[in-house]
Amino acid sequence: MDLPAGIWQRLLPTPPAPHRAEERLRLAAEELGPAFVKLGQILSMRPDLLPHSYITELRKLQSQVQPLPFEEFRATLVTELEREPEEFFSEFNPVPAASASLAQVYFARLKEGGQPVAVKIQKPGVERSVQIDLDLAAWLAAQVHKHIDALRPFDLPAAIEEARQGMLRELDFRTEARNQEYFNALNPQPDQVFAPRVYPDLCTRRVLVMERIEGRPVSDPGLPADQCSALAGHGAQSLVRQILISGFFHADPHAGNVLVTPDGRLCFLDWGLAGHLTRRLRQALADFWVAAVEQDAERIVQIAADLAPANARPDLRAMEKEVTLALREELNFALGEPQLGRAMLRLLHIFGRNGIALSRDYSLMAKAVFSIEEVGRALDPEFDLRRHMPPILRELFRERANPRNLARRFREVLHEALLGLQDFPGELRRIVRRFEQENPTINLQHRGLERLDDSLRVAANRIALGVVVGSLIIGSSLLVTTRVGPTLFGYPALGIIGYIISALFGLYVILDIIRHRRHK
Structure with a gap:
């Protein structure tokens, strides 16, 4: 808050710290309300910004709150559906x-068709409240970015702005409805996994009507061990297929968002946040996973460097050492219980700390893998994601090596090259014409010499002041020996004044040098 140091420490008592810093951050978010809870949940999907200990703690943020009476939601339901609920x-x-x-869910039955449904209704006034809280969060992030040097490379204001856009999209329930419809349309195995069917005619910005799912939590599925193991495999294969084949995946499939239905299927709930990966990112990710499983730190760093922004200048050797240590600690197959999702979260934080900010969807992917591994272990203590990846990876590699796809990509590259050659003569003519018609100048700028320039300017000033002080001392000494009046304390006054002025100038130079530590 830009308060002078020492004042606020006296005004505010120092509270005891029974919790770790990560726990205090989570507890503060829960006390601040819905927007900060959601913000913390979104930041828990950004391992490139926060250490793994903070990511793990923020994942504990719970959205369960004290329910409000239905009377407060009825007006929203009537406004959005433009009719009384009894008509539907x-x-x-x-x-x-x-x-x-952000919302409450009610069970109902459709008047037309009689299907049981779940109705998700946004809390009244929550959008305005979220906007205000997000403005406050943006201000806090700007202050942290300004005053804490260690966190400046992570660019927290940009992260908060990205989280703001994500939260505003999540407030539009039509996005969630589209995501569920899209997943069901792409899903090749609806007999194993699925998302609730939505009723688009009854879905609006603040109301979502979808199929009511009867099921049990993955922590207590009530099924034999072999069926639980099969369910864990189905969920893992579905998520890997979503990521690598479809490029569209559920971004937060934690245990609370996955149900086991009575017919032995997995149902993915809460599609408000979904990730999207381009073909290039999907293929790079497949190589990334293979390299991680093979403990190939050099290959992982090279893939990350290829995907990094053009202005990134990471220390690849130092990154290789960090990546090697992370792989040994998180994917040590000899010790058992390797965790690919945890390893991905840690690797993304290493990349972010070294200036390689990969796509936000990569962070969502790492979080999704981490969550699905937890779901898998809840169903099957012996769950290992590696066993379910090879079929999907082979399918992706077949897609990459398919002659038809290779020929198509070759045609695309050839077409772009021919277009570039076609445009080249015109671009060359424009450059020549500019040289003919204008008087182009070339500006040379030496970078990194600003500190030298400042040092030379300060040194010149000090030398000039030193010459002035020396001249005053010599002149004053000559005046003192002449015994010319007027006198002060028996000595010529002009000489005494010259001594005093030179002493003040000399003292100023000494204090300035000490203050700026230039004596070192």
Whole structure:
């Protein structure tokens, strides 16, 4: 807050610290309210910005809150559907089935068709409240970025702005409805995994009507061990296929968002946040995973460097050492229980700390893998994601090596090259014409010499002041020997004044040198 040092420490008592810094951050977010809870949940998907200990702690943020009475939601339901609820629902249970920071879910039955549905209604006034809290969070991030040098490379204001855009999209329930429809359209194995069907005609910005799913949590599926193991495999293969084949995946498949249905299927809930990967990113990710499993730190660093922004200048040798240590600690197959998701989170933080900020969707992917591994272990203590990756990787590599795809990519490259050659003569003519018609100048700028220039200027000033002081001392000494009046304390006054002025100048030079530590 830019308060002078020492004042606020006296005004505010120092509280005891029974919790670690990570725990205090989570508790503060929970006390600050819905927007900060959501913000913390979004930041928990950014391992390139925060250390793994903070990521793990922020993942504990819970959105469960005290439910509000249905009367406060009825107006929203009527406004969004533009009719009374009784015209759409033959039954509507006013007791909420779930209550979160942004919405509440109610169970109902459609009047037309009689299907049981779940109705998700946004809390009244929550959008305005979130906007205000996000403005406060942006201000706090700017202050942290300004005053804490260690966190400046992570560019927290940009991260908060990205989180703001994500939260605003999540407030539009139509996005969640589209994501669920898109997943079900791409899903090749609906007999194993699926998302609830949505009713687009009843979905608006603040109301989402979808199929009601009866199921049990993955922590207590109530199935034999062999069926639980198969379910864990189905969930893992589905997520890997979403990431590597479809390039569209559920960004937060934690245990609370996955249900085991009575017919032995997995249902993915809460599609408000989804990741998107381009073909190039999907192929690089496949190489990334293979290199991680093979403990090839050099290959991992090279892939990350290829995907890094053009202005990134990381120390690749130092990164290789950090990546090697991370792989040995998180993917040590000899010790058992290797965790690919945890390793990906840690690697992304290493990259971010070294100036390689990969795509936000890579962070979402790492978080999704981490979550699905937790779900897999909840269903099967012996779960190992590596066993379910090879079929999907082979399918992706076949796609990359398919002659038809190779020929198509070759045609694309050839087409772009021919277009470039076609445009080259015109570009060359424009350059020549500019030289003919204008008087172009070349500006040379020496970079890194600013400190030298400042040092030379300060040195010149000190030398000049030193010459003035010396001249005053010599002149004053000559005046003192002449015994010319007026006198002061028996000596010529002009000489005494000259001594005093030279002493003041000399003292100023000494204090300035000490203050700026130039004596070192």
